[in-house]
Amino acid sequence: MTRAQQRWLPALLIPVALVMAVLLGSVQAGAAVSLPSKTADEILAMIARTDVRALSGTVEQSAGLGLPEVPTTGPGIAPGAASALELLTGTHTARIFVDGPSKARLQVLDQLAERDVVINGGNAWFYDSADNSATHLSAPASPASDGHESMPSRSTMPTPEAVARSFLAAIDSSTEVSVGDARSVAGRSAYRLTLNPRSQETLVDSVSIDVDSQTGLPLGIEVRAKDQEEPAYSLAFTELNLSTPDAGLFEFTPPSGASITEEVLPPKPVPTLAAPPDAGQLRHSGPAPTGEGWDTVLAFPAGSVPPGFLSNPQLSQALQPVAGGRALTTSLLSVLVLDDGRVYAGMVPLDRLQSAAAAQ
Template sequence: MKRAWMRWLPAALVPVAFTAAALAGSYQAGAATSLPHKSPADVIAMMGHANVQALSGTLQQTSDLGLPSLPTTGPAATQGPASTLELLTGSHTARVYMDGPSKARFQVMDLLAERDLVRNGNDVWLYNSADNSAAHVTLPARQSAERTLPSAPATPGMTTPEALAQRFLAAVEPSTDVTVGDGTMVAGRTAYPLVIAPKSNGTLVESVTIAVDSATGLPLSVDVRARGQAASAFSLAFTEVNLSAPDVGLFAFTPPPGAAVEQKSLPAVPAQKAMPMVPGASGKALPVHPTITGSGWDAVMAFPAGAMPSQARTAPLLSQLTQAVPGGRALTTSLVTVLMLDDGRVFAGMVPLERLQAVAAAK
């Protein structure tokens, strides 16, 4: 990884609009332990210079977002939009294996099924045992060559503490207090708790705690707490981790007999990340440019009409998870709020609904 830590601190809002599933995770901390003193800058620098090239372990995710319960068994629980949203409720376990820049395996363990993502070089397989279906994707050469551990393709709704920590480090700015707590134990390893706390009272986020391995700088857990909520809203933690190379056979995948296999291909990734596209007046696709109102933790992202697919807006599951509000529907959780207006515009942020409505009314 060996990235300068300042590259993790852009003056931009964490893209919360449609990435609630990436904010999942449990801060499985043990008893306090004595460690040499380090400042917040020291701990962030440790993360930036971390060079873990291989690992295997078990991740425990818990979430308490205030969302209604979704099916946890049967095909409906592990297919379509319900698959990702179900991972935002309750507790989930995953096995993760990584070796170098292009080998990764995630196994999300469901009650009566398993979801797998396996990457081996340019080849990526996704498998769902609930309906014995598989998808094969060939990564573009540029994407395959440039991705480095642990940025291999992530299982939908499941990510690593390191990837999640990067998202919150991007929000560190003058509007944030950053401190280091007493040393702790996570997955049997000593760690420095880096505590990120917004200064503003206008955000739903109370604090984010990242447990950073004292030996390697690898984030071992992320705990996200919401204002006025005793339990963690999201947490993701290693309950066990081994920093040696996994067995190479774990990265080989062959679809089981009778599996329905879908072949997919991805276009080459351009030098700059492309923006989402919406139809223009001429019928041609135009890039979506979200606008940002405010800054830091209070910021609100606004997407123009057409940015959210119509099939997503009319999905029955969306009606189950949202509430009717004047002029549209709203998804309200303990950490993220999304306002979907009848005119097609979408507003999102780590702020209360009233803040989104005020921004929408002013545009």
């Protein structure tokens, strides 16, 4: 793996972890609280109306997917290049700051290092203190204005709200929605909304979302796998402040001596009415879903996985050989990486991914 590829790994930490969480999603049950009763539809309406634009807080993520602990040091391990897979094992704590749609900061607090993601308008910084490396990602100039495109911030941060909305957007007739006991999360009273898949194919048993009784903001999410007693994945605020964070938190200057990589996001294609998008635009427009509801499989075309990512030694340890490629299987998620570069992922057993790949 080249040094340039190593530097990209910290930049991939949060986006890839979020993609995995979207396919999936620490809620520590606080003391029971008393709240006025509400129906599931009323709680869903609260979430839809939430208007929290700024916050700061601490989130805790806990994963029990059946994956081995990922080493971050040792022979063959790139310095400071702990992969997204590492964030899906064990417990991790992070500080999150958000101010509106285009300013956000995430500080992942490891035992011996800190990783930062700072997004401010058209600029983003990814920093890893373990090897004092930084990647500066800038958005291209927008053809529609004299400025630059803004990078997504709030929706790409791994907050309970972002993960919860991904699950809620998928509610259909294949989902039973119910209301559980109210509880306290990060010192705030919350309603508990539970989603139970009616599908027999998915690996998911249930998804529970704790919703702030005052603002409708999702405060925590807990995902349980079938035939597993403890939650397989959980993410929740342990501290939360809804005031506007200090503006200086969204400015970043690399420390002295840091190795810096400059990258520019490719420009978005400009839509026109003169002609439909060409095949290349469609190929790079994102994963193509097959199936419906909890049985959905995401198909990523060849070339869509960042160079060097699959050769990351941490990830290679978890991928097992299968016919035509390699696979990662967990209690909630399966990923199939084919030899031709295509990637399939879903909250379904591996054989369903293999069937989807064979049909394309």
